[in-house]
Amino acid sequence: MRSFSRILAAVAALAGAAGLVAPARAQDYPTRTITMIVPFAAGGPTDVVARIVTAHMAQTLGQSIIIENVVGAGGTTATTRAARAANDGYTLITGHMGTHAAAVPLYPKLAYHPEKDFEPVGLLAGTPILILAKKDFPAKDLKEFIAYVKANTDRMNMAHAGVGSVSYSSCELLSSVLDIKPVGVPFNGTGPAMNALVGGQVDYMCDQIVNAVPQINGGTIKAYAVATPERNPSLPNLPTTAEAGLPAYQASAWNAIFAPKGTPAPVLAKLNAAISKALDDENVRKRLLELGSDIPKAEARTQAALAALMKSEIEKWSAVLKPATN
Ligand code: ASP
Secondary structure, eight states: OHHHHHHHHHHHHHHHHTTOSOOOOGGGOOSSOEEEEESSOTTSHHHHHHHHHHHHHHHHHTSOEEEEEOOOGGGHHHHHHHHHSOSSSSEEEEEETIIIIIHHHHOTTOSOOTTTSEEEEEEEEEEEEEEEEETTOSOSSHHHHHHHHHHTGGGOEEEESSTTSHHHHHHHHHHHHHTOOOEEEEOSSHHHHHHHHHTTSSOEEEEEGGGTHHHHHTTSEEEEEEOSSSOOTTSTTSOBTTTTTOTTOOOEEEEEEEEETTOOHHHHHHHHHHHHHHHHSHHHHHHHHHTTOBOOOGGGSSHHHHHHHHHHHHHHHHHHOOOOOO
16 A cells, blocks of 8 residues: 555656646636735735735635735845745735835845836725824924925934835935935834834834825824825825925825736736726725725726836836935
8 A cells, every 4th residue: 555655656746747747727726825925014005005905806816815024125125035936826916116116226236127027917006105294393384394304404314114115215206306315214114114203203204195194184193295286085185295385296106916927827817807806896995095095097907007107117216216325
């Protein structure tokens, strides 16, 4: 009996080595749990958007999607890991304007290239950037904020989620518009950075709206402006940067799912359809809208649209950001 099973095992090994054992068919995907890497700490904007959308995708796909928060280096540690993962559709990443665009000019030796090492799967949500400060920051509006940070630039602690993150890049843009050089204070995500802002340990931050709406409504932080051409329906009293006197500062992020390069097309198509279905779901929409996100319209949901967005964003940020020195 024992030798028979040994023979069976040997035959199976030979068949496998000769490629005779049929691999799991892409059409049957998914047949097991999917891992979604989130490149920042739990509770931050990337994590929140990923959790809202993937919870619905899991229902559509009939398999669980487990979120794995992998932190470090402004999201680039996790993105490197995702680039090197098996391209079978079981390891995905929720990346964003930072990991899949702004990180390129900031890290000349980046271990991955967003276009060469990933397949774009689908856009999840646009997230306008807000200028936020601790509750007792001595400025009542954006004009006063600008005057204060200019007068006290080297005493200002600006929180961000690491070089390459959305918060870092957005505040770098603000610094260049205002010609200031604050002290950057890195966190593993803007979830922990927001805790520090609420606690008054840092002075200000440029963050994605989904992380800030509950805090602004709760009165635990100050918000000066939303850096988009229009006000956001979730915060109707918050002026735009143009209204508040700083039209040159425009910033909005986006969050999207990517798969390692070479992931089979039918797998990508299934995932893309599951994202779109989630974005049409009433509860998913309600939660994303309450947090101020922009839900992509049909034409922005295709893989090709995400590829084009990533390309144009890499170009845009490459013109604005220089390799990081801190
Ligand atoms: N997405 C945020 C950023 O890049 C970080 C986070 O999600 O926690 O700043």
